[in-house]
Amino acid sequence: MSMIQALNSALDVMMARDDRVVVLGEDVGYFGGVFRVTAGLQTKFGKQRCFDTPITECGIIGAAIGMAAYGLRPVPEIQFADYIYPGLDQIISEAARIRYRSAADFICPLTIRVPFGGGIFGGQTHSQSPESLFTHVTGIKTVIPSNPHDAKGLLIAAMEDNDPVIFMEPKRCYNGPFDGYYDRPAKSWADHPDADVDEGYFRVPLGQARIVREGGDLTILAYGTMVHVAHKVIDEHGIDGELIDLRSLVPLDIATIEASVRKTGRCLIVHEATRTSGFGAELSALVQERCFYHLEAPIERVTGFDTPYPHSLEWSYFPGPIRIGEALDRLMRE
Amino acid sequence: MNGRDNTGGTSGSNKPGLTLHIPEPPFRPGDPVDYSYLEIPRPDAIARPDETAAARSMVDLAYGLIRVLDDDNRAVGSWNPHLDDTTLLRMLRTMALQRAFDDRLFRAQRQGKTSFYMKATGEEAVAIGATFALDREDMCFPSYRQQGILFARDYPIVQMINQIYSNRLDPLFGRQLPIMYSARAYGFFTLSGNLTTQYPQAAGWAMASASKGDSRIAATWCGEGSTSEGDFHNGLTFGAVYNAPCIFNVVNNQYAISSYSGFAGSERTTFAARAIGYGIPGLRVDGNDILAVYAATNWAANRARLNLGPTLLELFTYRAEAHSTSDDPSAYRSAQERQEWPLGDPITRLKRHCIDKGIWDIARQEAMDLEVAQEVQAAQKEAEQNGILGHGLHQPDQTMFQDVYEEMPWHLREQSEQAIRERALKWPE
Numbered sequence: 001m002s003m004i005q006a007l008n009s010a011l012d013v014m015m016a017r018d019d020r021v022v023v024l025g026e027d028v029g030y031f032g033g034v035f036r037v038t039a040g041l042q043t044k045f046g047k048q049r050c051f052d053t054p055i056t057e058c059g060i061i062g063a064a065i066g067m068a069a070y071g072l073r074p075v076p077e078i079q080f081a082d083y084i085y086p087g088l089d090q091i092i093s094e095a096a097r098i099r100y101r102s103a104a105d106f107i108c109p110l111t112i113r114v115p116f117g118g119g120i121f122g123g124q125t126h127s128q129s130p131e132s133l134f135t136h137v138t139g140i141k142t143v144i145p146s147n148p149h150d151a152k153g154l155l156i157a158a159m160e161d162n163d164p165v166i167f168m169e170p171k172r173c174y175n176g177p178f179d180g181y182y183d184r185p186a187k188s189w190a191d192h193p194d195a196d197v198d199e200g201y202f203r204v205p206l207g208q209a210r211i212v213r214e215g216g217d218l219t220i221l222a223y224g225t226m227v228h229v230a231h232k233v234i235d236e237h238g239i240d241g242e243l244i245d246l247r248s249l250v251p252l253d254i255a256t257i258e259a260s261v262r263k264t265g266r267c268l269i270v271h272e273a274t275r276t277s278g279f280g281a282e283l284s285a286l287v288q289e290r291c292f293y294h295l296e297a298p299i300e301r302v303t304g305f306d307t308p309y310p311h312s313l314e315w316s317y318f319p320g321p322i323r324i325g326e327a328l329d330r331l332m333r334e
Numbered sequence: 335m336n337g338r339d340n341t342g343g344t345s346g347s348n349k350p351g352l353t354l355h356i357p358e359p360p361f362r363p364g365d366p367v368d369y370s371y372l373e374i375p376r377p378d379a380i381a382r383p384d385e386t387a388a389a390r391s392m393v394d395l396a397y398g399l400i401r402v403l404d405d406d407n408r409a410v411g412s413w414n415p416h417l418d419d420t421t422l423l424r425m426l427r428t429m430a431l432q433r434a435f436d437d438r439l440f441r442a443q444r445q446g447k448t449s450f451y452m453k454a455t456g457e458e459a460v461a462i463g464a465t466f467a468l469d470r471e472d473m474c475f476p477s478y479r480q481q482g483i484l485f486a487r488d489y490p491i492v493q494m495i496n497q498i499y500s501n502r503l504d505p506l507f508g509r510q511l512p513i514m515y516s517a518r519a520y521g522f523f524t525l526s527g528n529l530t531t532q533y534p535q536a537a538g539w540a541m542a543s544a545s546k547g548d549s550r551i552a553a554t555w556c557g558e559g560s561t562s563e564g565d566f567h568n569g570l571t572f573g574a575v576y577n578a579p580c581i582f583n584v585v586n587n588q589y590a591i592s593s594y595s596g597f598a599g600s601e602r603t604t605f606a607a608r609a610i611g612y613g614i615p616g617l618r619v620d621g622n623d624i625l626a627v628y629a630a631t632n633w634a635a636n637r638a639r640l641n642l643g644p645t646l647l648e649l650f651t652y653r654a655e656a657h658s659t660s661d662d663p664s665a666y667r668s669a670q671e672r673q674e675w676p677l678g679d680p681i682t683r684l685k686r687h688c689i690d691k692g693i694w695d696i697a698r699q700e701a702m703d704l705e706v707a708q709e710v711q712a713a714q715k716e717a718e719q720n721g722i723l724g725h726g727l728h729q730p731d732q733t734m735f736q737d738v739y740e741e742m743p744w745h746l747r748e749q750s751e752q753a754i755r756e757r758a759l760k761w762p763e
Contacts, residue, residue, distance in 0.1 A: 059568030066538025093528045102516035102524035251743040
């Protein structure tokens with residue numbers, strides 16, 4: 001199944017298993033969401049369990065926090081990550097802190113689903129990757145799947161988690177893995193091994209990275225869409241690279257990262273978000289602190305540029321095969 | 335340079351120049367006080383509508399002032415809740431207890447026993463009147479001046495002081511500012527310092543209750559200044575759209591720290607009138623008249639329980655003391671404001687009502703004042719056995735890292751170990 005179908009299946013499975021799970025957001029009810037992730041849920045589970053909301057992100061998240069305090073397990077959808085900013089106060093000051101400030105008197109089991117990332121000609125307001133805003137906030141978890149299997153298993157784990165989770169969906173991968181070659185025909189998930197997704201209940205635990213490809217020459221850390229782009233570039237360059245899909249940024253699987261870099265001695269970090277203070281900076285610092293004496297080359301970051309996401313020039317902005325390939329070559333020359 | 339002039343200034347036209355209006359309060363320090371501009375209707379002037387009446391039929395209530403106690407201390411008019419004597423005296427004692435508590439803990443802050451305190455002097459009726467009208471199981475989403483909810487629900491005051499002192503028995507492990515209580519078992523949601531974030535949360539809680547076929551309702555409070563926050567409107571939007579069983583309270587105590595209510599829009603309309611745009615009832619209530627607060631809350635609660643949705647209540651009151659221990663009101667408002675506030679003091683008004691009713695007298699009032707002061711003093715002594723802020727008798731360092739997440743992730747475990755190591759070096763046993 002596609003990532004959209006996998007996400008839909010996760011919601012379907014959990015709504016059937018647990019009547020506390022409630023789906024809310026702009027257009028998620030009757031229409032089934034602009035990306036169709038919530039399609040059919042209202043028909044199946046009724047309007048009390050899946051419903052449309054007013055267009056106010058902090059209202060959606062604030063109300064969901066109240067529902068969670070009551071004892072429900074709300075799954076609000078924010079239509080695009082670019083629109084989550086009005087809801088940040090409710091995420092940062094409230095959802096993230098309610099357990100802590102109340103000494104677990106109240107908890108906030110909330111899964112905020114939010115499509116993010118570029119490559120769909122969405123311009124500045126439909127393309128951003130704001131994950132580092134969330135990873136900087138203590139008290140919330142930030143989870144990013146890269147394929148249908150993980151999307152379903154991670155979303156189920158997020159919905160079962162008793163902490164608030166920002167679940168970021170790389171929308172460029174909704175309908176197929178994207179290898180970074182924008183001028184090639186779009187691929188579908190049909191023949192991809194990670195698209196063979198169980199119809200029923202299963203979990204992919206939060207905080208466990210996945211080694212997508214084992215290798216001895218260098219370690220590539222990536223998540224979301226960039227996993228597929230990096231994979232393609234490794235193959236094209238004939239490098240014995242070890243590719244790690246982080247899957248969740250907080251909690252981070254530091255053990256897998258550390259073991260890999262100690263083995264390979266080289267580390268490339270790839271993300272689509274802007275460079276300055278991006279999550280790559282955190283990864284780079286962690287690798288430097290823990291693996292410095294094993295490194296044979298400087299840690300490299302390949303990222304989006306420090307500009308707003310441009311509309312017509314998005315394929316110049318996007319960290320594609322050329323940018324990653326140059327970094328790989330630099331690293332391997334050292 | 336793009337050659338454009340972005341510096342503002344006058345345009346080339348000969349149209350008359352505009353002026354910007356900056357609100358200014360009626361009195362400043364040194365000014366005489368004249369409250370004659372306030373319209374204070376007689377208590378029987380505003381009829382109590384049936385709880386099932388359409389919101390549109392009661393628009394006038396948003397501009398009036400619901401009162402029960404008249405100038406002769408009688409309970410009159412259709413809003414009179416006809417409370418029994420026991421309830422009246424319990425309300426009186428609860429307000430007296432809160433005032434004694436506020437006075438004592440304010441002094442404790444001045445003595446350096448804690449970092450911060452906020453009194454609700456003059457506003458005791460707001461939270462206590464409402465709590466008496468709510469069911470014990472209803473969930474309250476308060477702001478920072480509704481500690482009266484806890485007094486009215488018999489929360490242990492030693493525990494409140496432990497929290498204020500951030501000591502070793504602080505139920506919140508020294509993580510929160512003093513007075514930022516959390517008490518789920520008492521229907522008191524964990525307090526935030528960010529304003530009106532509790533408004534959409536209360537609406538969401540009420541929506542959840544309704545969706546589960548529960549009978550419990552939610553109530554929330556914010557100050558008049560913070561009605562300017564987006565979340566105030568988000569809460570009302572959700573409440574109105576989903577017909578949530580929620581009471582939205584605006585405590586109009588005239589001041590947001592030093593800014594008078596004009597900066598929240600009071601020059602043009604009332605805060606109760608904010609309800610009209612949402613199509614829900616908006617009731618403006620004398621917040622220093624605990625019977626009026628009780629009656630209006632009871633009305634709104636009945637309406638919510640009849641599945642008729644939310645109500646907005648403006649509690650018109652006066653912040654008699656400073657905003658907090660970090661504020662000096664003499665620097666920005668006339669010293670006479672408090673004394674001449676035409677709606678009096680809520681404790682005095684209820685006391686006089688009870689005396690005139692023949693169920694109370696000055697001697698018993700004095701005895702009760704002494705008794706509540708002693709109760710607070712005893713609680714304070716007990717709490718001080720558990721330590722005061724900065725005294726060393728606080729929580730072990732590892733509690734700082736607990737409850738950030740349900741399970742502690744590796745990076746917090748590492749930092750926790752570091753904190754324990756540092757502590758051993760800083761304060762060797």
